[in-house]
Amino acid sequence: MDYGLDKKSTSLKTFNTIFIIVWLLIACFPFIWTFWGSFKVRADFFSRSDWWYAISAFNTLIETGGKFTTDAYTQAWTEGEFWKASKNTIIVTVFVVSISLFLGTLGAYALSRSTERYAFWILIAALIFRAMPHITLVSGYLFPFFQLQIWGILPTTIVVLVAINQPFTLWLLYSFFKTVPKELDESALIDGCSYFQAFRHIIMPVMWPGVITAGLFSLMLAYNDFTVTALLLNQENHTMVPKIQSYLGTNQHEGNLMWAVSAVVSATAPLFMLVMFFQRQVISGLTAGAVKG
Amino acid sequence: MPNKTFFWFFLPTGLAMILFIGLPIISTGIQSFYAQHDQVVKEVKKCDPFGCTVSIVVDNEETTKLREAKPLGKFNGFGTYVDRNHLAIDEIKKFWNETENFGAFVDQVTNLPFYKALIFTLTYCLFVTPNVLLLGFIIALSLNAVARKIRGPLIFGTILPMIVTPLVGSLVLFWMIDSQGIIGANIQNLMNDPYLSLKSSKTLTWITIIIYGIWHHSPFAFVVFYAALQTVPQEPVEAAIIDGASRFQRIKHIVLPHIYPVVTFVALISLMDNFRVFEPIIGFSAEGSAQSLSWLIYDNLVNEEVILFGSAAATSMMTIVGIAILLAPVLIRTWKEFKTAR
Secondary structure, eight states: OOOSSOOOOHHHHHHHHHHHHHHHHHHHHHHHHHHHHTTSOHHHHTOSSOTTHHHHTHHHHHHHSSSOOOHHHHHHHHTTOHHHHHHHHHHHHHHHHHHHHHHHHHHHHHHHHOOSHHHHHHHHHHHHHHHSOHHHHHHHHHHHHHHHTOTBSHHHHHHHHHHHHHHHHHHHHHHHHHTSOHHHHHHHHHTTOOHHHIIIIIIHHHOHHHHHHHHHHHHHHHHHOOHHHHHHBOGGGOOHHHHHHHHHBOSSSBOOHHHHHHHHHHHHHHHHHHHHHTHHHHHHHHHIIIIIO | OOHHHHHHHHHHHHHHHIIIIIHHHHHHHHHTTEEOOOOOEEEEEEEETTEEEEEEEEOHHHHHHHHHHOTTOEEOTTHHHHSTTTTOHHHHHHHHHHOSSHHHHHHHHTTSHHHHHHHHHHHHHHHHHHHHHHHHHHHHHHHHTSOGGGHHHHHHHHHHHHHSOHHHHHHHHHHHHSTTSHHHHHHHHHHTOTTOOGGGOHHHHHHHHHHHHHHHHHHHHHHHHHHHHTTSOHHHHHHHHHTTOOHHHHIIIIIHHHHHHHHHHHHHHHHHHHHTOOHHHHHTTOTTTOOOHHHHHHHHHTOSSSOOHHHHHHHHHHHHHHHHHHHHHHHHHHHHHHHHHO
């Protein structure tokens, strides 16, 4: 809002700047701190005696001879088998994104071009499905999956994540498809295209921004999921997030906190880079439902 | 679009949703009426020179057989719903009759696992949602006032808490707030109390999780409000400035009414998300003093000895009822709008 008339007083400007700086500190500092701490040994990052050790690297110097160490990373990735977890995450993410985009574009296109009453009710049903806590769905899956003996493997989890993701993808793509003028595919239909051909050759080429946004959100859901992956995958097939939880340890066995710290950084870094690159799409996706609808 | 074409286009996604969202809800409903089998016991007669004794032991073989024959468990009707771990009807009746005053009664009831979790979940929703709306709106207003050139990186920094998964977000904060972390240690020094820690106090744990919730969800509210602010028309604002309206009056009478529909949208989404609060409890290892409905279900499902399907399913069904109550006003409004539109 750049009002030509709106004169902001200096005190207001200063206040505003201070507020933004404070907020950014609150929002970003925890990540910076964790990144910094991941290059220290446990005795420094979780110091019992003096928190300043995390900065001066007192114990890191004694234990490793340098101010920074990548021990936590190498150990977590090799001994902690984080490489396996990230491999699983990549498999899950790639399949979830491609399948849910394929299903979602078809369905959302049909919804956006239908004038029937049931299209409205399907959208409402999708909204209700979107509200279901994932853990309640998981409690419905476990028993049948055990009986069918499909528990613990990656394909099951991929299908489940695709399904859980569909309501949101449908709503998002629906609002994007609504912005593509109807005349475009109608003219193609008159020229003798089938609906599928019109969809494939006329609509999809202009839909890329929407598809990228929907893809990003599917990716974030699959990449970040804890509830489904922790309960539907066996130890061997765990993805990154449940793996991080397993490093934390339980009452029975002690975990390895520094592995968890380095794993958190390893898992978060690619996500941050991706969002930095696609920031515009993420924001347009979050607002598509709210502002346009 | 003809019905037939619609059907084929929609079939794959519809099938996925029916199979993996619709059916599981039904499956949860059925499971909630069953409970795990009791162990089969048999009487064993032992005789020795001093006489015979009859003792009762668990028949492991028979128990396994029964479990395999009927894996769902025994039919329990609404038994699971009313037992001590859920609605606890009998216990509440007992407390009502036995306790002297109302305060003591409430104390007793809120110590029952289901009510404890319900109260935490509702408290979390009640504190997080309004604060998220408020903080998100303030950040949006204040970022909207800075120069366009530097907004990009500022927005990126602002949305970071939202894009990490709640488990990671809460861990990152927990490692700082923990008694051995940077903030926790400094608070100990400041208060001069070496035993002050997050885990030691229930209230502190609740406050921390609520602050985490605000930290995690505000960026979402910010993004939506920020986009909505871009659509506020200029003319009324300028007219208000000429008429001498203060900044606060302008926001109250022009900006807020304009973005009102978006506010309800954000409130609804964040209410739905807050109601399923679960990962932060694991991230902050706060199981001891804060339990949510979702956490109760998780706890039943990761039970070491035997997975408590029935108990988890009953809590799930009641959570779904809770969600339905939350959604009802919106659905009714949509239905009315839909009817008048036709």
